Amino acid sequence: MASDIVKPPPIAELSRLDERAREIFRRVVEDYLATGDPVGSRNISRSLAITLSAASVRNVMSDLEALGLIYAPHTSAGRLPTDLGLRLFVDGILQFGELGPEERERIETQVKTSGASKNLEGVLSDATSMLSGLTRGAGLVVTSKTNPRFRHVEFVRLEADKALVVLVSDDGSVENRVVAIPTGLPASALIEATNWLNAHIRGRSLDEVRHDLESLQELRQREVDELTKKVVEAGLASLTEPQEGQAPLLIVHGHANLLENLKAVEELERVRLLFEDLERKKDIVQLLSATEQADGVRIFIGSENKLFSLSGSSLVTAPFRDSKRNIVGVIGVIGPTRLNYARIVPMVDYTARMVSRLLT
Numbered sequence: 097m098a099s100d101i102v103k104p105p106p107i108a109e110l111s112r113l114d115e116r117a118r119e120i121f122r123r124v125v126e127d128y129l130a131t132g133d134p135v136g137s138r139n140i141s142r143s144l145a146i147t148l149s150a151a152s153v154r155n156v157m158s159d160l161e162a163l164g165l166i167y168a169p170h171t172s173a174g175r176l177p178t179d180l181g182l183r184l185f186v187d188g189i190l191q192f193g194e195l196g197p198e199e200r201e202r203i204e205t206q207v208k209t210s211g212a213s214k215n216l217e218g219v220l221s222d223a224t225s226m227l228s229g230l231t232r233g234a235g236l237v238v239t240s241k242t243n244p245r246f247r248h249v250e251f252v253r254l255e256a257d258k259a260l261v262v263l264v265s266d267d268g269s270v271e272n273r274v275v276a277i278p279t280g281l282p283a284s285a286l287i288e289a290t291n292w293l294n295a296h297i298r299g300r301s302l303d304e305v306r307h308d309l310e311s312l313q314e315l316r317q318r319e320v321d322e323l324t325k326k327v328v329e330a331g332l333a334s335l336t337e338p339q340e341g342q343a344p345l346l347i348v349h350g351h352a353n354l355l356e357n358l359k360a361v362e363e364l365e366r367v368r369l370l371f372e373d374l375e376r377k378k379d380i381v382q383l384l385s386a387t388e389q390a391d392g393v394r395i396f397i398g399s400e401n402k403l404f405s406l407s408g409s410s411l412v413t414a415p416f417r418d419s420k421r422n423i424v425g426v427i428g429v430i431g432p433t434r435l436n437y438a439r440i441v442p443m444v445d446y447t448a449r450m451v452s453r454l455l456t
Contacts, residue, residue, distance in 0.1 A: 112163065113160075116148070116156060117156050117159060117160060118189075119144065120140055120144075120153060120156045120157065120160070121160055121165060121166070121181070121185070122185070122189055123135065123140050123143060123144070124140070124157070124160070124166055124175055124176075124177060124181075125177045125181060125182065125185045125189075127139070127140075128176055128177055128434055129434045129435075129436065129437075132432070132434050133174070134168070134169055134170075134173040134174030134175060134176050135174045135175055135176070136173075136174035136175075137150045137151075137153040137154040137157060137174070138150045138153075139174075140153050140157075141153045157175050160175075160181075161175065164178055164180050164181070165177065165178060165180060165181035165184065166178060166181055179397050179398035179399050179400065179433070182397045182398070182410075182433055183397050183400070186395055186397070186437055190437060190438055191438065192437070192438050192441050192442055193438050193439055193442060194442060195442050195443060195446055199230070199443065199446075200446065202226070202230075203226065203443075203446055203447050203450055204450055206222060206223065206226045207219065207222075207223060207447070207450040207451060207453075207454055208450075208454070209222075210222040210223070211454045215265075215269050216269070216455075217269070217345065217347075219451065219454065220237045220239065220345075220347055220425070220427070220451070221237075221347050221349070223235070223237065223427060223447055223450075223451060224236060224237050224347050224348065224349045224350075224427065225349040225350070226447070227349075227350075227427070227428075227429055227443065227444065227447060228349040228350025228353060228429075229350070230443060231429045231431070231435075231436070231439070231440050231443060232350075232353050232356065232431075233350060233353055233354070233429040233430060233431030233435060233440070234348055234349065234350040234351055234353055234354055234429065234430050234431060235347075235348070235349045235350050235427075235428075235429060236346075236347070236348050236411075236413075236427070236428050236429065236430050237345075237346070237347045237425060237426065237427045237428075238345070238346055238425060238426050239345045239424055239425025239426075245265065245266045245299055245300055245301045246263060246264070246265060246266070246297050246298055246299065246300060246301075246302075246305075247264045247265055247266045247298065247299075248262075248263075248264040248294060248298065249261065249262070249263055249264075249290060249293045249294055249297065249298075249331070250262045250290050251277075251286040251289055251290050251327060251331065252286075253277075253281075253283070253286060254274065256279050256280065257276060257277060257278070257279045258274055258275070258276060258277065259274070259275055259277045259286060259327070259330075260272055260273070260274055260275075261273045261274075261275055261331050261334055261335075263335070266299075273334045273335075275330040275331060275333070275334045276330060277326065277327055277330060278323065278326055281323060281326075281327065282323070285321075285323040285324045285327055286327060288320065288321075288324045288327075289320070289324050289327035289328045289331060292316070292319065292320055292324065292328055293328060293331055293332075296312060296315065297312075297335075301418075302335065305332075305335055309332065312332060313329075313332070316328050316329065316332075345425075351371065353431070354367050354370065354430075354431060354432075355367060366408050366409070366432075370409050370430070392414065392445065393412060393413070393414045393441050393444060393445045394412075394413050394414070395410070395411070395412050395437065395441065396410065396411040396412075396413075397410045397433055398410065398433050408432070408433060409430055409431065409432060409433065410430070410431060410432065410433045410435050410437075411428055411429070411430045412428050412429050412430075412435065412437065412440050412441055412444050413426045413427065413428030413444065414426065414427060414428060414444045414445045414447070414448035414449075415448060416448045416449075416451040416452045416455065417452045417455065417456070418452075418455050418456065419455065419456040424455070426448075427444065427447055427448050427451060428444050429443075429444055
């Protein structure tokens with residue numbers, strides 16, 4: 097929900113920094129992203145292009161700390177960027193790279209190969225596994241509004257007054273629903289109802305069927321006899337009724353990547369909390385709402401996303417869309433706040449676009 101997302105701070109904060117302070121701030125963040133370690137004033141003074149003493153660097157770092165951009169994890173330690181500092185760095189300083197031809201080809205090939213042999217869930221599972229391998233983070237996908245098109249519908253009698261409606265979608269998924277039918281209905285009526293529904297809803301999505309329900313009902317009145325009409329009516333009612341209790345689909349690959357290069361017991365606790373967060377599927381669906389509020393990649397850093405605030409994790413997501421440009425899910429990478437944003441952002445964006453192209 098929107099209330100669960102903290103709006104990023106204005107980039108105007110950067111205008112308060114002079115060139116020297118901006119350069120020192122950039123060095124602190126870049127060193128942290130590369131190593132995960134606190135950055136000391138002496139190391140920064142040695143790496144600067146201009147001559148600046150460690151004492152002068154400490155003074156500037158003190159100013160940055162007062163602005164809430166960096167902090168000292170221990171009294172005698174160097175400095176680390178805060179979530180606010182990382183946000184300003186990502187939005188105002190970081191230059192996002194372009195994917196190389198090999199990475200583009202690998203993503204395209206993976207999505208196309210999966211799409212040729214698997215249903216949507218299989219495609220998304222392969223895509224998250226691929227992202228996990230490419231980024232050394234955990235690949236994640238959430239979708240609760242998949243809307244595939246119908247490939248085939250069939251009625252199968254269960255009892256004298258009940259029939260099973262078998263729905264086969266173009267993504268290969270199969271769904272069964274039980275409907276009531278008139279007692280003693282002849283087999284020919286079930287066959288006729290099956291043929292009528294396949295003729296009128298095959299190749300259409302559930303949303304389209306719901307939207308055109310009135311015209312379908314008018315056709316049914318004119319084109320089928322009384323007994324078949326009742327079966328078709330039961331089938332249409334079953335198709336268009338919202339199905340309760342359907343949990344969002346959550347796929348996560350690469351949990352083990354999050355356990356690599358842990359430097360302290362505190363980091364292990366952070367990952368443990370993240371795993372607990374990922375187990376709460378009912379809350380994860382909020383990521384869909386958050387992503388729908390913007391077009392393109394969204395970056396959530398630490399406390400900005402309350403779903404993962406306790407674990408201090410960052411999340412990079414991008415939406416994927418169906419043939420009508422409706423957002424039907426999000427795909428992304430989750431990991432520590434020192435993710436390689438410059439590389440991961442274009443990778444997530446390109447993968448989401450490839451999945452959208454497959455769905456359309």
